[in-house]
Structures are given as C-alpha cells and as structure tokens.
Amino acid sequence: MSGNIAQELTETFASASEFVQPPPGLTERVRSGVRRRRRRALAATAIATVVLLGAAAAGYAAAGSHRAAARLQAPTARSRVIGTVSYQVTQLAVSGRYLYVAAGQNSWVSAYDVVTGKLIATVTVPGEPAALAVGPGGLVWVGYSPSGSAGPGGVWLLSPDLRQHSELTGLSADSIVPVSKTIALVPSRHGLLRVRLPLPGQPGQGSQHAEPGTSLGPGATTAPGAWSGMLGNRVTVQVSTGAGDNSRLVVAGQPGLTYGDSARTHINGATSTGSAVWVSTFAQINGESSLQGPLVRLNAALTPTTPPAVLTSPVLSRSEDVWSDGRTLWVATGVLTHSLVCLAAGSRTGPVVTLPVSGQVVALAAAGSTVYVNALEPPGSTAPSKIVSYPVPAACQ
Amino acid sequence: MRADDDADFAAFVAASARRLLRSAYLVTGDRTEAEDLLQTALERAYRRWPSIRQKDVPEAYVRKIIVTAAIDTARRRTLRRAPLDEERIPGLPDPAVEGIPGRAALLSCVRELPAGQRAVLVLRYFDDLTEADTARALGCSIGTVKSQHARAMDRLRDLVRQQPDGSMT
Numbered sequence: 023m024s025g026n027i028a029q030e031l032t033e034t035f036a037s038a039s040e041f042v043q044p045p046p047g048l049t050e051r052v053r054s055g056v057r058r059r060r061r062r063a064l065a066a067t068a069i070a071t072v073v074l075l076g077a078a079a080a081g082y083a084a085a086g087s088h089r090a091a092a093r094l095q096a097p098t099a100r101s102r103v104i105g106t107v108s109y110q111v112t113q114l115a116v117s118g119r120y121l122y123v124a125a126g127q128n129s130w131v132s133a134y135d136v137v138t139g140k141l142i143a144t145v146t147v148p149g150e151p152a153a154l155a156v157g158p159g160g161l162v163w164v165g166y167s168p169s170g171s172a173g174p175g176g177v178w179l180l181s182p183d184l185r186q187h188s189e190l191t192g193l194s195a196d197s198i199v200p201v202s203k204t205i206a207l208v209p210s211r212h213g214l215l216r217v218r219l220p221l222p223g224q225p226g227q228g229s230q231h232a233e234p235g236t237s238l239g240p241g242a243t244t245a246p247g248a249w250s251g252m253l254g255n256r257v258t259v260q261v262s263t264g265a266g267d268n269s270r271l272v273v274a275g276q277p278g279l280t281y282g283d284s285a286r287t288h289i290n291g292a293t294s295t296g297s298a299v300w301v302s303t304f305a306q307i308n309g310e311s312s313l314q315g316p317l318v319r320l321n322a323a324l325t326p327t328t329p330p331a332v333l334t335s336p337v338l339s340r341s342e343d344v345w346s347d348g349r350t351l352w353v354a355t356g357v358l359t360h361s362l363v364c365l366a367a368g369s370r371t372g373p374v375v376t377l378p379v380s381g382q383v384v385a386l387a388a389a390g391s392t393v394y395v396n397a398l399e400p401p402g403s404t405a406p407s408k409i410v411s412y413p414v415p416a417a418c419q
Numbered sequence: 420m421r422a423d424d425d426a427d428f429a430a431f432v433a434a435s436a437r438r439l440l441r442s443a444y445l446v447t448g449d450r451t452e453a454e455d456l457l458q459t460a461l462e463r464a465y466r467r468w469p470s471i472r473q474k475d476v477p478e479a480y481v482r483k484i485i486v487t488a489a490i491d492t493a494r495r496r497t498l499r500r501a502p503l504d505e506e507r508i509p510g511l512p513d514p515a516v517e518g519i520p521g522r523a524a525l526l527s528c529v530r531e532l533p534a535g536q537r538a539v540l541v542l543r544y545f546d547d548l549t550e551a552d553t554a555r556a557l558g559c560s561i562g563t564v565k566s567q568h569a570r571a572m573d574r575l576r577d578l579v580r581q582q583p584d585g586s587m588t
Contacts (some may be wrong), residue, residue: 027575028544031529034522035545039441045454049432052461053425110491 101378101412104139104394108406111396114387117156120182121387121394123409124151124164131164133184136392136411143184148191149175157200161222165195165208177208181222188220190228197250199257209244209259213237214274239277251294254322258299260292271299271324281324290314291343293351295367297322300351302341314356317341329371337363337374347388350418354383362386362395364418375415381407388414421469428468432461435478438546439485445541446489448530453489460484482546483556486538490557493534528578536571539564 045051104121113124120142121134131151132144152175153165160182168175176191177198193215199207208215214236220226242261244250248269250259257274270283271292281301282289290302304315317338319328332338340356351367362379366372381399388394396409436457443453460481464471471477529537535557542553550568554561 027525027572027579030522030525031540031544034525034529035445035541037522038526039444039545042437042441042444042450042453044432044436044440044457048436048458048461049429051458052432052465055458055462056465 101410102139104134104136104409104411105141106406106408107396111385111407111409112151113154114385114394114396114409115154115156115162116387116389116392116394117160117162118182120160121409122154122156122162122184123385123396124154129166131162131180131184133162133182134409136394145180145184145187147178152194152196153198155198155200155206157203157206159203161200161203163198163200163206165198167196168194177206177217177219177228179204179219179222186223188222188224188226188228190217190219190230193217193230194244196244196248197259199250199252207233207236207250207257209238209248209250209257209261209274211238211243214257214259233274236274237277238272238274239280242272242277249292251292251299252296253294253299253320253324254297256322258292258294258324260289271301271320273324279324281320281326287318290341291345291354293344293346295346295348295351298327298367299324300344300346300367302344302353314340314342317344317353332365332371335374337376343383345386345388350388350393350414352386352388352393354386361397364393364415366418373417375417377412377415379410379412390414391419424469424472427472428465431472431477435481436461439478439481442482442541442546443485443489445545446486446534446538447493452492456485456488456492457481459488479552479555482542483558486542486556487558490534490538493537524582525579528575528582531578532571532574536567536574539567540571540575543568 107123107125109125109128109130111123111125115122116136119136121136123132123134124130125132129146129148129150130144131147131154133142134140135142147164147166149166149168151164152167153163155163157163162180162182162184164178164180166175166178174192175194176189177193177195178187178189180187193208193210195208195217197209201207204219204221206217208217208230212232214233215230216233217228217230219228236257238259238261244259244261248260248262250257252258253273256276259272259274260269261272262269269289271281271289273279281287282303286305288304290304292299292301299320301318301320302315303318317328317332318326319332321327337355337357337360338353341353342356343354345352346367349367350364351371352362352364354362360376361381362377362383363374364377365374377395379395379397381397383395383397385396386393391414392411393414394409394411396407398407440453440457443456444450447453447456463484464477464481471480529540532540538557539553542548542556548556550561550564554564557564
C-alpha cells in the first residue's frame with residue numbers, strides 16, 4: 023500500500039462502486055419529474071397555499087394529540103419573499119435593517135434590506151465563508167476557510183452595509199463569537215483565540231492571541247459550520263473528534279465538561295439561549311444513521327435537562343437542526359409536514375407551533391418578531407431557492 | 420421535446436447513468452443521496468436537452484451538476500454524515516473476499532477528507548479526468564485543482580501512515 027496510492031485509489035474506487043446500478047426506469051422517472059415540476063410551476067399561488075394548508079393539517083392529525091405535538095400555524099399573507107437566490111445559502115444572520123446571506127461555494131456575503139427586499143451589497147471574501155456572525159454595533163464578522171486558491175483562512179470585520187472591512191489572515195475561523203465591536207473569540211485546535219481587528223475602514227492591523235485557560239481538550243478540532251456560543255459566561259464549542267461525523271460539545275477551559283460523541287448521541291446542530299444549550303441529536307447504530315433525533319436541552323454543566331414534553335414530542339424527537347435568538351427556539355425536523363417548528367425557549371417551554379415552511383430548512387436567522395428562512399424544495403434540490411420572512415408566532419415568544 | 424431529442428436523451432441515460440451514479444456515490448458515500456443527485460441533474464439536463472446535445476458535452480454537464488451539488492450538501496453536513504461507510508451499503512464487495520485487504524482501510528481514509536478534496540480524487544482517479552476537465556467539473560481553476568489534489572494526497576498519506584500495521588498492506 024505504501025507504494026502507489028494513486029493506483030490504489032483507482033482500483034479501490036472501481037471496486038467500491040462496482041455494485042452501484044441505476045434504479046430501473048430512470049429515464050421515465052426523469053421525464054415524470056420534469057412533468058411534475060412543470061405542473062407545479064403552473065399552479066397558482068393560491069392553490070399552492072391551499073395544498074400546503076391541507077398537507078400541514080393532515081400532518082398535524084397524524085402527529086397525534088400529544089400535549090407537545092405541533093400546532094399548525096396557518097400560512098399568512100404576512101410571510102414575504104425577501105429574495106430568490108440561485109446559489110446555495112450556507113448561513114443567514116440578521117441585524118437591524120439588514121439580512122446577511124453567506125454563500126459558501128461562491129465565497130459571497132450579501133446584505134438585503136429586510137424592509138424593501140433590495141439587495142444592498144455583495145462582497146467576495148477570499149475563501150468560503152465558514153462563519154457568519156453579527157456583533158456589537160451591527161458589525162459583521164465573517165470567517166473563511168483555508169483553500170488552495172485563497173491561501174490560509176482568515177477573518178473579515180465588515181461595516182453593516184458591507185462597504186468597508188478590516189481583515190486578519192492566517193487562521194481558520196470555523197465559528198466566531200463576537201464579544202465587542204473589535205474583538206471576537208475564535209475556537210482553534212489549542213483553545214480559543216482572541217482576535218482583534220480595526221474597525222472597518224480604519225487603519226491598523228489585526229492580531230490574534232491565545233486566550234489563556236480555554237483549552238478544548240486533546241485532539242479537538244473544529245470544522246466549517248461547527249457551532250460555538252456563550253453558555254452563561256463561558257464559550258461552548260462543537261468540536262470534531264476526527265472520526266467521521268462524530269462531534270461533541272465542550273466548555274472552553276473546562277474540557278472535562280462535554281456532551282455527545284457516543285454511539286447514541288451525535289450532534290447535528292446546537293444553539294444557546296444564554297443559560298442553556300439546545301442540541302439536535304442523532305444516533306448511529308451499526309453504522310446506520312438517521313440524521314435526526316431527539317432535541318436535548320443542556321445546562322451550564324452540559325447535563326441534559328430536557329423537559330419531558332419535549333422529549334416525548336413526536337415532532338421534536340425527529341429534530342435535524344436548531345437555532346435560537348435567545349427568546350425563541352427554531353427546530354428543523356424530519357417530519358415532512360412540520361419542516362420548521364418553534365417554541366418559547368424560556369424556563370417553561372411553550373406549545374410547539376409549525377410554520378408554513380416546506381422543504382429542507384438549511385439556514386435561518388431571527389430577530390425581533392420576524393424569522394428569515396431558506397429552505398430547499400425538494401430537500402437537496404439545487405434549484406433556485408427563496409429566502410422568506412415569517413412573523414414569529416405569539417406562542418413562541 | 421421532439422421525439423428524436425427524447426430518444427437521444429434516453430440513449431444518453433442508458434450509456435452514462437451508471438458511470439455518473441458511481442461517481443456520485445464515491446463523492447457522497449450514500450447510494451440514496453447519489454441517486455437523488457443523479458435524477459435531479461438529469462431532470463435539469465432533460466429540460467435543456469436540445470441545446471446540451473448540440474454542445475456535445477452532456478456527460479460533463481450532468482457531472483458538474485452532480486459534483487457541485489454533492490460538495491454543497493456534504494459541506495452543509497460536515498458534522499452529520501459518515502460518507503463512504505461501506506458497512507451501510509448492502510452488496511458492497513467484501514475487501515477480504517476480493518483479495519485486496521487494503522481497500523477498506525483506504526476507503527475509510529478517503530472518507531475523512533473534505534468533500535471538495537474527495538471530489539477531486541474521484542474525478543481524477545475514477546472518472547480519469549484531466550486537471551483541466553476536473554477544474555471545469557468543479558467550476559474552479561486548474562491551480563485550485565492542483566492544490567486540492569496535493570492537499571488530499573498529503574492528507575491521505577498521513578492517514579494511511581496512521582492506520583494500524585497490516586491494515587493497509
């Protein structure tokens with residue numbers, strides 16, 4: 023094996039895919055798919071709304087009458103398309119009048135006016151945006167990954183309208199926790215880095231220093247899209263253990279405090295509500311992974327404190343990802359008729375409300391009484407997708 | 420679509436679908452996902468078939484859709500998926516039975532690579548594309564392909580070295 027890896031790759035790829043055969047009737051399936059999409063495109067918006075209502079209502083009935091079963095939030099005229107994008111959205115963030123959209127493959131970050139829906143600006147960062155966060159002063163932090171064409175990774179700090187920026191290169195910023203207008207904490211292999219940048223457009227150089235006492239434990243690495251955030255006054259980080267999709271949460275500086283990374287508890291997504299972290303989990307048993315599983319709440323010691331109503335909810339037990347603005351919890355689920363649900367994130371979780379979103383929710387940002395969602399329809403689709411705003415249901419606030 | 424275009428498309432699917440599906444499977448590591456990607460890409464090609472067939476590059480067109488979508492999906496799920504997990508796929512030839520015991524270990528090393536690097540290796544060593552064609556398939560520069568390839572091979576060598584003695588012989 024030590025000799026010619028290239029030759030081994032050729033032979034290994036050939037034998038490993040030898041059994042793969044196209045499904046029977048593929049051509050006809052393709053024709054049917056195209057016909058179905060054409061019919062869909064011709065359907066009037068009003069008809070589509072009725073169908074969606076019907077499907078969601080049917081899903082509600084199927085979900086049963088459990089006390090934490092999702093309630094249907096009827097589609098409303100107050101939902102609004104902010105923009106249609108032909109690229110794959112990787113992250114959303116919102117602050118004030120701006121909605122920020124990161125497109126990983128294109129290395130773009132765009133700002134939309136949430137009131138008018140107008141595209142304000144698009145900037146191209148040197149690598150694929152791995153982290154997007156709005157910090158104090160509405161300043162926008164973007165971390166990008168190392169790549170062959172862009173060289174080492176780095177961090178940009180942008181003005182709210184994206185017209186000015188300052189930057190620091192030489193670090194891989196897979197997630198960012200802004201702590202002031204010019205300072206952010208960035209997880210790295212050896213702990214947290216304190217990154218300081220000049221205000222956008224101002225002269226000066228950026229710097230990075232290891233933050234003492236913030237070890238993430240041996241062997242910890244981060245990956246693009248990994249989560250980090252504040253839990254109480256400590257930073258909690260989703261770290262990868264280098265074994266496929268295994269990851270765990272670690273409290274920086276207290277590497278003994280961890281959650282996840284066992285066969286039954288892998289982590290899909292995580293979010294902080296300040297005093298608690300909510301995690302969408304999944305199990306991997308005998309190599310099989312459903313990529314959806316129970317939603318879990320963790321306290322400051324990363325000990326599960328999930329309310330029983332959440333644990334037993336037929337919808338929340340199939341969570342795929344989770345977001346929060348501190349007040350409301352948003353959960354993408356694998357239940358087709360409940361793609362996105364919300365609940366109040368306080369100490370007493372409220373009812374679970376389903377939003378009129380169909381498809382696979384891939385990015386979400388919420389602020390105030392509005393949530394912004396990008397979903398792929400059908401799941402995994404590469405077709406242009408919409409970024410839609412919805413009013414936050416009162417029961418979720 | 421005219422009847423001769425439709426027949427031509429059917430012939431293309433019959434001739435190319437398996438090769439494209441194998442390529443998609445190697446990048447995603449998931450047969451169902453690979454089939455979904457292939458069908459989605461073929462639907463896009465079908466809608467534009469008259470112009471695509473005139474350009475005489477339908478396979479490259481479909482491959483590009485598949486690979487870029489596979490990379491996007493994988494990046495989205497960097498921490499979610501275990502690609503190329505042969506234990507999940509019934510029917511995969513057992514490396515021991517095949518008499519090539521190193522392949523399972525090499526596959527497990529490949530699955531540790533980022534999706535973009537994995538795609539470069541699949542396009543170069545399974546699809547046998549040139550660097551220029553690989554760049555076209557990925558929508559990037561030849562320089563990016565070279566650097567991604569170099570990084571992938573370096574990482575792969577590291578991972579191979581870390582394998583337990585005997586597993587890669």
